[in-house]
Amino acid sequence: MEQFFLEHQWIIWIGILWSLPWKGMALWKAAARRHTGWFVALLLINTVGLLDIVYLYFISERPRKSQAVA
Numbered sequence: 391m392e393q394f395f396l397e398h399q400w401i402i403w404i405g406i407l408w409s410l411p412w413k414g415m416a417l418w419k420a421a422a423r424r425h426t427g428w429f430v431a432l433l434l435i436n437t438v439g440l441l442d443i444v445y446l447y448f449i450s451e452r453p454r455k456s457q458a459v460a
Contacts, residue, residue, distance in 0.1 A: 409439040416442035419450050 395402060413432065420429040428445055435441055 405438050409436070409442070412439035412442035412446070416445045416450075419446060423450060425450070 416432050417429060420432055428449065432442060432445060
C-alpha cells in the first residue's frame with residue numbers, strides 16, 4: 391500500500407487540496423458561532439472534508455434555541 395501512494399502522490403495532493411478549503415470554512419464558522427466542541431472535533435478529525443461539509447450545511451445552519459421563534 392505504501393508503494394502505491396509513493397507512486398501516485400497526486401492522490402494525496404488532491405485530497406489535501408479538496409479538504410483544506412472545507413476545513414478552513416468550517417473552522418471559521420465554528421469559531422464565529424462559539425461551537426467549541428465542533429471546533430475541536432473539526433480540527434482533530436480528518437475525514438477529507440466530509441465532516442466539514444456536514445457541519446457547514448447541516449449543523450451550523452440550524453437556528454439556535456434562543457433564536458428560534460415559537
